[in-house]
Amino acid sequence: EDQVTQSPEALRLQEGESSSLNCSYTVSGLRGLFWYRQDPGKGPEFLFTLYSAGEEKEKERLKATLTKKESFLHITAPKPEDSATYLCAVQGQGGSEKLVFGKGMKLTVNP
Amino acid sequence: NAGVTQTPKFRVLKTGQSMTLLCAQDMNHEYMYWYRQDPGMGLRLIHYSVGEGTTAKGEVPDGYNVSRLKKQNFLLGLESAAPSQTSVYFCASSPLGGRHSYEQYFGPGTRLTVT
Numbered sequence: 001e002d003q004v005t006q007s008p009e010a011l012r013l014q015e016g017e018s019s020s021l022n023c024s025y026t027v028s029g030l031r032g033l034f035w036y037r038q039d040p041g042k043g044p045e046f047l048f049t050l051y052s053a054g055e056e057k058e059k060e061r062l063k064a065t066l067t068k069k070e071s072f073l074h075i076t077a078p079k080p081e082d083s084a085t086y087l088c089a090v091q092g093q094g095g096s097e098k099l100v101f102g103k104g105m106k107l108t109v110n111p
Numbered sequence: 112n113a114g115v116t117q118t119p120k121f122r123v124l125k126t127g128q129s130m131t132l133l134c135a136q137d138m139n140h141e142y143m144y145w146y147r148q149d150p151g152m153g154l155r156l157i158h159y160s161v162g163e164g165t166t167a168k169g170e171v172p173d174g175y176n177v178s179r180l181k182k183q184n185f186l187l188g189l190e191s192a193a194p195s196q197t198s199v200y201f202c203a204s205s206p207l208g209g210r211h212s213y214e215q216y217f218g219p220g221t222r223l224t225v226t
Contacts, residue, residue: 032213043115043201043217044154087154091213097142097161097205098169099215103153 002027002092004102012108013078021073021086021105029093033071035064036087038104044087078109112137115218117202123224124192132187132221134202141207143185144169144215145177147198154201160185161207192225199223 005024013019025033032051036044048057050066057064061082063074073086085106089099118133134143144159156169160179174196176188185204189196199222203215 034214036217041220043203043219046214046216049214089154097213098144098156098159099213101154103151 002090002100004088004090004100006086006088006102006105008105009103010106010108012110013075015079015109015111016077018074018076018078020075021107023071023073023088023102024069025071025088025090026069027090027092027100031091031093033066034089034091034099035071035073036089038085038087047086075107078107080109080111083107083109114138115202115204115216117200117218117221119221120219121222123226124189125226126193128192129188129190130192130223131189132200132202132223134185134187134204134218135183136185136202136204136216137183138204138206138216139182140204140216141182142205142213142215143179144203144205145175145185145187146201146203147171148201148220149198157187157200192223194225197223197225 003026007022035047038044048064053068061076065072085104087104089101115136145157146154155171158177160166163182166177178186199220201220202218205215
């Protein structure tokens with residue numbers, strides 16, 4: 001069974017204090033790993049897809065990396081507007097179109 | 112493009128009442144999904160569809176039914192609502208094929224309370 005574990009569950013940072021969010025996964029053949037951002041009261045917003053170990057993608061202050069067992073979302077010099085819940089999801093090769101989501105990680109960036 | 116839209120945004124039901132949640136997408140996506148999101152549980156897949164006229168069960172399908180009569184619409188029905196179905200419901204869609212296949216795009220959600 002495909003599984004996703006995100007850590008920490010919550011993280012508080014000061015503005016400008018860089019950090020990383022972890023997403024560990026077990027999947028029967030990775031088809032893709034997805035990162036989403038979710039603001040309170042809104043639907044998840046797509047950020048990145050990573051397909052193979054060693055792949056990296058960047059968007060503004062966010063950088064996502066992938067290994068065979070985990071993915072990291074690095075946040076460089078965060079701003080208060082980066083405060084949100086970040087979700088990680090995987091899709092396996094098991095012939096299904098379904099994503100398996102982690103429980104999310106709530107990031108708070110204080111000014 | 113409006114992307115993925117959901118109707119209604121909020122709803123309060125009494126136990127035993129029925130309702131239908133409507134999801135519409137204008138991106139010509141083949142796949143559509145219904146999730147529920149509960150505190151501490153993350154997003155859980157209820158039902159999904161891989162094309163017009165098709166539906167399949169997800170992780171938590173009991174108590175829900177779905178229909179995909181048109182490619183752009185995906186309906187989620189609750190025949191007899193229960194308090195355990197109090198949740199936030201999200202619809203999503205994704206394209207078939209190509210580099211961006213399976214990237215899911217979400218609607219704004221429907222907050223349902225069953226009393």
